[in-house]
Amino acid sequence: MRLLGILNLTLRNAGPLPPTPGATMVAAAGFDRQSEAEAVQRALTALSRATDLAFGAEEERPLYQALCDMLVAEAGYVMAWVGFPDHGPERRVIPIVSSGDASGYLSRVAIRWDDSPAGSGPTGLAIRRGQTQINNDTGRSANYGPWREEALRAGFQASIAIPLRHNGQVIAVLCAYGARADAFMSTEKELLERVAEIVAFAAGALRERLQRREAEAALDEMHGRFRATFEHAPIGIAHCSMEGRWLLVNTRLCEILGYSREQLLRLRFQDVTYPGDLPASDDALPRLLAGKIQEFTAERRFLRPDGQAMWVRVTAALVENEGAPIYFIATFEDINARKRAEEGLLQTMAQFQALVEATPDMIFVHGRDGQVLDVNDKTVASYGFTRDEMRTLPFASFTGEGCTMEQAGTYMRRALAGEPMDFEWTARRKSGEDFPVEVRLRRLQHAGDAHLVAVVRDISERRQAEAALRESEERFRSLVETTADWVWEVDAQGRYTYCSPRVREILGHEPAELLGKTPFDFMRPAEAERIGALFRSMVARREPFYCLENVNVHRDGHAVILETSGAPFFNAEGEFLGYRGIDRDVTPRYQAERQLREQDELYHNVVRIMTEGVIVQDRDACIVAANPSACRLLGLEEPQLRGRSCVDPSWRAMNEDGTPLAPADHPSVVTLREGRPQHDKVIGVHRPDGTLAWLSINTQPLMRTHETMPYAVVTSITDITERKHHLEKLHASFQALNSAHKELKSMHAQLLHSEKMASVGHLAAGIAHEIN
Secondary structure, three states, rough: OHHHHHHHHHHHHHHOOOOOOOOOOOOOOOOOOEEEHHHHHHHHHHHHHHHHHHHHHHOOHHHHHHHHHHHHHHHOOOEEEEEEEEEOOOOEEEEEEEEOOOOOHHOOOOOOOOHHHHHHOOOHHHHOOOOEEEEOOOOOOOHHHHHHHHHHHHHOOEEEEEEEEOOEEEEEEEEEEEOOOOOOOOOHHHHHHHHHHHHHHHHHHHHHHHHHHHHHHHHHHHHHHHHHHHOOOOOOEEEEEEOEEEEEEEEHHHHOOOHHHHHHHHHEEEHHHHHHHHHHHHHHHHHHHHHOOOOOEEEEEEEOOOOOOOEEEEEEEEEEEOOEEEEEEEEEEEOHHHHHHHHHHHHHHHHHHHHHHHOEEEEEEEOOOOOOEEEEHHHHHHHHHHHHHHHHHHHHHHEEEOOOHHHHHHHHHHOOOOOOOOEEEEEEOOOOEEEEEEEEEEEEEEEEEEEEEEEEEHHHHHHHHHHHHHHHHHHHHHHHHHOOEEEEEEEEEOEEEEEEEEEHHHHHHHHHHOOOOOOHOOOOOOHHHHHHHHHHHHHHOOEEEEEEEEEEEEOOOOOEEEEEEEEEEEOOOOOOOEEEEEEOOOHHHHHHHHHHHHHHHHHHHHHHOOOOEEEEEEOOOOEEHHHHHHHHHOOHHHHHHOOOOOOOHHHOOOOOOEEEEEEOOHHHHHHEEEEEEEEEEEEEEEEEOOOOEEEEEEEEEEEEEEEOOEEEEEEEEEOOOHHHHHHHHHHHHHHHHHHHHHHHHHHHHHHHHHHHHHHHHHHHHHHHHHHH
């Protein structure tokens, strides 16, 4: 009813129709020539019917279809259709409904709304300009060239295109066609514009209603998911008041702490914390409230009702409303078993140590997180670090060139899952010397928790022997074969008549083992059928083939991907004898591509979990991507950051001395302009909540091959606000100390002068006494 009232109000406010200049007018497409009064009455009928259609519409597309049907069936137009403007690069106009298109006109024409000839017709101009466009003579209209032939063939002598606008934007376009020239005069145009206005208003209302329903459904779903996640999470979750009182707790937290939900809600956080761990918890609270930290994580003990102390990993963050803290949200992870296991493991290490010290190999014991818990004496002697250094230094300190922490993490995760891991690694001594090692990594189960034991063997001598062997084999191969590819020959039936020694390395067979057999004997049935059909087809046509990929089976059963090329050969009489060609093993290339995809995914995940903010900006210095840390540091969600320029005035960026930062001096802009990275540049920016953040900026240009200027820039940002405040306080203290030092020097000089004058007085008195 509200929609009908608004539509009726629209009709009343439209005012009377303007008078027509003549006694008659040329009717819209499909009309015979009638009197002006009859044409106006017919148009008013269409206007009234449009109001009925708009009021009864439940969906946007059926509304448009009913409008087109009414314009053709009741208003007498030859054809009518409604299209949506596509905002893709081609700027096409996509017809969604039509009526009267018996000739298939819309399927034969391409209509766009860009500034090309195909976008400069009535429809394209109506969308671009947001104004009604009339073509009253298809045969002579200057901008109707791309569609003239098809339009005349369909009998369209005139047309009108009316934009359907909602909230200042063109959401669709209504097009109608007439069978006579000069069909659309001012009165007819104005009435059709009112029809379009009513339909556009109704379509906009339907869109808003649909969006509102979708938003409400999404909100309900989100609330349901949140509640389910909260209640069924494998870790404890709670909301705590500013005084530490439990406000909301989930089932898992009750299980961890041993209290019922009702009992916890009557207690405070401090009431169940182990007394000896309270100072550490309270120390983080003021820093969190002061905004110096966003969250804190700590391992603390909590007391269960039976007095048992439970180790729990707590992560807490502050929830604010308009800058005022309202409560804490915290997660609780039960680490009691791990803590007990680590303590038990350390207790048994003394017994284990006596067993491992006698081995000639190096032995490492790692925790689940990869931290070194202990090593044997052989490890200390080989690496040059003390045992305490190896327990406290990061594992990267013992890793040589060519090996990464990502690789180490993969090996450790697989070993923890129970998979025996044997691999070669590059180790690094304290002196900086790298040396190759062979590692046997195994899972060690102790006290219900998993650890890792690595037996490491120095293979420097073996590597030297292997290198010498490879050099010898290379010299031999260079004498026997001139190519690293497998060279072969088959007869007319596809049987091997020659195989080079390279097949031994590719498929694991001796060349003699392949003679008399076909390539399909070394393929799985499905592959043999596929390649066999191709081969028979090429043999029938006696044509060469190139880079045919096929999967063979190695002697040990693993798959080998080959790239095969061959050409037919004939005897002197032209008789076909078979094919000669080469096979190239491309398995490593496929494996490398797979590893590259995995590594790309790994790097993506690493960037997402980095505590340092990382953003990518395009050539115009607009942000195209940002990791969660960057969103947190800048106080915006990623969709809010995307598309925003680093020189946007709303940042209110400033130099380290407090002066405004010129856009041209922003580190990212400098890198995009000069192609050089920027290091440790300090700037200040204002977050949306008004707080000033001091950031340390590092930039790296991204350049394509053979290009001299970057197409994008990667920027890392580190929040140094707290450090800068400390430096400012230190500088003030230094200034005060310097002033005191200058005052002390002045007093010292005065004292020396006084002592000197006293000495002169004593000397003068002595001289006077001697003279007398």
